Amino acid sequence: MLGAVFTEFLEMVEDKFSFDVADKILEEAGLADNSSFTAVGNYDHGQMVKLVVALSKETNMEIDDLIKTFGAHLFGQFVQKYPMFFDNVDSSLDFLQGIEDKIHTEVRKLYPHAELPSFECVRHSDNVLEMNYSSTRPFGDLAHGLIAGCGEHFNDNLTIQRIDLDGSNHVHFIISKE
Ligand code: HEM
Known part of the structure; x- marks a missing residue:
């Protein structure tokens, strides 16, 4: 890390x-x-x-609450440190859908040794995004907090449903925007 x-x-x-x-x-x-x-x-x-x-x-x-709080905090830091990733994006779900192909791909170029998770996304509608988090590290709670921080940043009211598949290493998130 x-x-x-x-x-x-x-x-x-x-x-x-x-x-x-x-x-x-x-x-x-x-x-x-x-x-x-x-x-x-x-x-x-x-x-x-x-x-x-x-x-x-x-x-x-609780440990999971602390990690989620850290995820939301970290998202706020990313907003300040990487403003270029926020150009031309005005919706939290569009931003989240681009994590794997746009954001983390660029992060990998900046830091070739970064250990990043994978996210498979399925966009069910304008207002519903499914994200399947998978990592060799157990940071599903961190992903959860980052998703929540993303919703706050875009002023979107997000409901985050979560199904843990393998501890915190594989987590399905179903994110709905009101
Ligand atoms: C501008 C936005 C973002 C940037 C610049 C960014 C960048 C990074 C960086 C630098 C790391 C650390 C890699 C390492 O320690 O080697 C990381 C890890 C991680 N990122 Fe992102 N990230 C962003 C948004 C997100 C979002 C929105 C999510 C959740 C959907 C996310 C999920 C994660 C997770 C869970 C990890 C921990 C590593 C793991 O689980 O294996 N990131 N990201």
Whole structure:
């Protein structure tokens, strides 16, 4: 997992909780400090799981809720850092439908070592999109949070139905727009 994802996560923890909490979870996960990560370095996704488990202990919040919150936060950061991906798109479902072929394809060019999931999409109508998430990493909750963050960004009221097929590694999402 890219170091940039870790630094975004730790910034979110500092903002929503505190510097102390960020320090504590780094220690608990066996990491020295925030500077352990460089933006384009690659790190074991298991370390992210350790950080989230430590954050859950520290805050008494559920792991899946924390990862979803992080997904929504991350989407907001993507909006700021990659404005070019938002040109000429005015609907959350159109944007989501392009994740695999447009967005993540470009991400792969920028960061050849990025480990990206795959999304198979079926557009049922203007207002209904089915996305089948599949990854070697268990980040279905992250996808869920990113989808929710996308809806918020476009001011679309999305209902996200979700069926977990293999833990959090394979998840069917059926997303409807009101
Ligand atoms: C401008 C929008 C987006 C950009 C620039 C972007 C970019 C990235 C980057 C850089 C990573 C990290 C790769 C790594 O750690 O090696 C990533 C991972 C991921 N992205 Fe995106 N992404 C975007 C939108 C989305 C959306 C809307 C979704 C959900 C539908 C999504 C789902 C995921 C998931 C779940 C991962 C974690 C890796 C995994 O599950 O295997 N992304 N993305």
